[in-house]
Amino acid sequence: MPRLGCVALLLLASASCFAASAPQPPQRGEELQITDDEVGHYGGVLAVGQRSEPKTLNPATAADAPSREVIGRLTADLIHINRASQQTEPALAKSWTVSKDGRVFTVNLRHGLRFSDGQPFDADDVVFSFQVYLDEKLHSPQRDLLVVAGKPIQVQKVNQYTLRFTLAEPYAAAERIFDSLAMMPRHLLQKSYQEGKFAQAWTLNVPPAEIAGLGPFSLKEYVPGQKIVLERNPYFWKADRNKNRLPYLDELVFLFVGNEDAQVLRFQAGDTDIISRLSAENYVLLSKEASKRGFELFDLGPSLEYNFLVFNLNDLTSKKLDEVAAKQTWFKDLKFRQAVSSAIDREGIVKLVYAGRGAALWGNVSPSNKFWVDQALPHPPRSLDHARELLKSAGFSWRGDGQLVDAQGHAVEFSIITSTSNAQRTKMATIIQDDLGKLGMNVHIAPLEFRAVIDRVFQTYDYEASIMALGGGDADPNPEINVWLSSGGTHLWHLGESKPATEWEAQIDQLMQKQMVQLNYKQRKQLYDQVQEIIAANVPYAFLATPNILVGAKKNLANFKPAILEPTTLWNVEQLYFLNGNGPPSGAKQ
Amino acid sequence: MTSNRKIAAAVIFLLALHLAILLAGFVAPYPPAAQNRDFPYVPPTRLHFVDARGHLHVRPFIYQYVARPDSLYEYTEARDREYPVHFFVQGSEYKIAGWLSSHTHLFGVDAPAQIFLAGTDNYGRDQFSRILFGGQISLAAGLLATAISLLLGVCVGCLSGFYGGWIDESAMRLAELFLVLPWLYVLLAVRAFLPLHLSPAQTFLLLVAVIGTIGWARPARLVRGIVLSAKSRKYVTASRGFGASDAYILRRHVLPHTYGTLLTQAAVLVPQYVVAEVTLSFFGLGLSEPMPSWGNLLANLQQYNVLVSYWWMFAPAIALVLVSFGYLIVANAFHQRLQSGSI
DSSP: OHHHHHHHHHHHHHHHHHSOOOOOOOOTTOOOEEOOSOOOOOOOEEEEEESSOOOOOOTTTOOSHHHHHHHHHHOOOSEEEOTTTOSEEESSEEEEEEOTTSOEEEEEEOTTOBOTTSOBOOHHHHHHHHHHHHOTTTTOGGGGGGEETTEEOEEEEEETTEEEEEOSSOOTTGGGGGTTOOOOOHHHHHHHHHTTOGGGTTOTTOOGGGOOOSSSEEEEEEETTTEEEEEEOTTOSEEOTTOOBSOOOSEEEEEEOOSHHHHHHHHHHTSOSEEOSOOHHHHHHHHTTHHHHTEEEEEEEEOSEEEEEEEOOOOOTTSOOHHHHHHHHHHTOHHHHHHHHHHOOHHHHHHHHSTTOEEEOSSSSOTTOTTTOOTTOOOOOOOHHHHHHHHHHTTOEEOTTSOEEOTTSOBOEEEEEEETTOHHHHHHHHHHHHHHHTTTOEEEEEEEOHHHHHHIIIIIOOOSEEEEEEEOSOSSSGGGHHHHSTTOTTOTTSTTOSSOSSHHHHHHHHHHHHHHHOOOHHHHHHHHHHHHHHHHHHOSEEEOEEEEEEEEEETTEESOOOOSSSSTTTTTGGGOEESSOOOOOGGGOO | OHHHHHHHHHHHHHHHHHHHHHTHHHHOSSOTTOOOTTOTTOOOOOOEEEOTTSOEEEEEEEEEEEEOSSSTTOEEEEEEEEEEOEEEEEEEEEEETTTEEEEEEEEEOOTTOOOOTTOBOTTOOBHHHHHHHHHHHHHHHHHHHHHHHHHHHHHHHHHHHHHOHHHHHHHHHHHHHHHHSOHHHHHHHHHHHSOSOOOHHHHHHHHHHHHHHHTOHHHHHHHHHHHHHHHTSHHHHHHHHTTOOHHHHIIIIIGGGGHHHHHHHHHHHHHHHHHHHHHHHHTTOSOOTTSOOHHHHHGGGGSHHHHHHOGGGGHHHHHHHHHHHHHHHHHHHHHHHHHTTOO
């Protein structure tokens, strides 16, 4: 009999560790968001691969993509950008009003919501969260987004469920600022913030009981070097049409797989259920056995990222980089840059680097950005003759052996640095090297470690040309402001300008400032179109191409609606469910 | 004896390969950096002798490859026209050993067809040509580095064996240090300290210097052993009695004993150093684009999709294996001759 009792105890214990947190039934006074999608059923574990391990679970200090990917599933924001429609929608805020001058937002929170540990959520948590994001000593990466016209956004609590946000100036698409700004629990973090230890809070080793959020999942387990396991948040504030509280999935597991090839192998083997950011060759490889192995691949069209070749136009007078400074006489010549741009085989890049799954670019706005791309932007075809004419008119000539020389007789020779962590950009460099070789330019390629590239481009300016990529965050032009403003932190071709170095950069400054406070979309588009045209005419970057967004998922994963904006596959993770069930929670596996 | 035949075959194969690689410009149909962007990852061109109508041709011919419209990097042969393979054709200009220039290539086909005996890579570059030109770099690096190693080894070994004392002690302790170092990591570390923007020629010479300098220890110890035993021979004592200088004794009586060992060492070291250069280039620390070397040709295989889909990209590895086999068979032969005393 005691043996039976032991067995029963054991069964009970194992059953309880198998049981994921069951969703709590809706309470009275709790204002849930009802979603309109396909109704699913509960159960299943979704496994996703990550190329590198997250560094922290702290929403205010995380800067790297893997950390943000995990934190995004644990937390929620006030106003959210729907990744599919690219428009804003209510999230923790059920409604909001904007004053006539566009500066004051009055936001009404949903009543009765609770964090994943059961504690109530109200305006005090919002005030606390913004206090942390705006803290100057903490240097949160989100702080820049909340500073408009040099002044940080002001947050005022009106009552337990209402807040007022005041901007120093009207800001176009201001409500987009709130997307992905996680609301943090005051009851768990205020103490460490007041003690000045906030930056050390919520590392990966945080005990699950000390971390809570408003996202669809909460932290269950972290195994260093292997995986992070998230389990259903029983108090999540969204429900489907039949008032079933979301998410459907029991658990979400992030496996640390290392690199893209390893990701592909795991996905092929069935260890992971979703794969995102596929390169085109792996897409082709996987598509050959898609039907056999029960998964489906999706090509979502061009991404928002733009790859470009940038020449070093920085002011080098204070640095001892005489060789680079000498070559800048070529780079600073508009005709030289135009000739380079004219000689580049963009179609070849799309065909060879992206296996045809990409789009050539002549501007910084991708063709998939339907709201903001300038349809009238010229797309001149590749022309080596045109490039040679431009070079001739700029005073260049060719030696007997085909080498291009400038007006002083110096051979045109320079190097392009790329990051070793991105094989695609190194391939683009090889193609451009061959293209410019046809113009008689002697181009070297120097692949460097990623941090070395960043150091040279942002700090030491010890480089001649580089191939880099920007963009992809949001479709709206405002997050790009730091790229195009002459004082901006990512104004790569000439950093640290105290005032615009050229006439056209001054024009861009004015236009960008104007569009930032222009609330009318049509007028804003006109301004931004002008910006795109000035950029295309002055070639600070020779734009190259953008890859298509390629993702894959198992066939039995329902409600899978990949989008172009990050996170492309997990943005609606609360609505994903498995058609045929997908195994017991992680406790049962080895 | 079959082993003699084996050795003869190995020697002839090595000579033929080295000749082909020296004359890479002539043997290869295309320049190594020429991109054909419409033909990425084309499989090796098949040589046909029997045409579609069933006639046998003495001269082999090829069909032109055409990309399949619906799928990526897949090609079919266009059977409408046959392109016979011609020999001693006129093509792009090249230079043999940097000074003799010519337009004649060993074989080729009429335009617009192209003959890719080992397929093409991501940029449509002919792998057969690239393997030949790459062999110039890899084999030359191996041979030059071997020469440097042996030179250093002979100098140190002779001096330490002949003079003994503190010269011998310090040299041999240094040699032990070099023997203990894991050569791959040392290579990587040294390469990391060198400047990044180097011209291809400078990179090549640096590579050779680095590889050669790391490997002097083993030849040095072997030479030292031979010198020690030669030093104590009676005719050396006699020679000294007649007033011979150290240099004369070294040159006339001691060094000739080392030739056999040096030859064997050379045959062993060359493939090792070729592999060292290939390793460095494989990791991206050797020659950069577009100069080919067997290492950076093999680096393409680091991508999983290339590894599983395009089998012809393994060809440089086969060349490397054959070269290593050839040299090792020769080394073995030298070693056996040495043991039996005929060297």
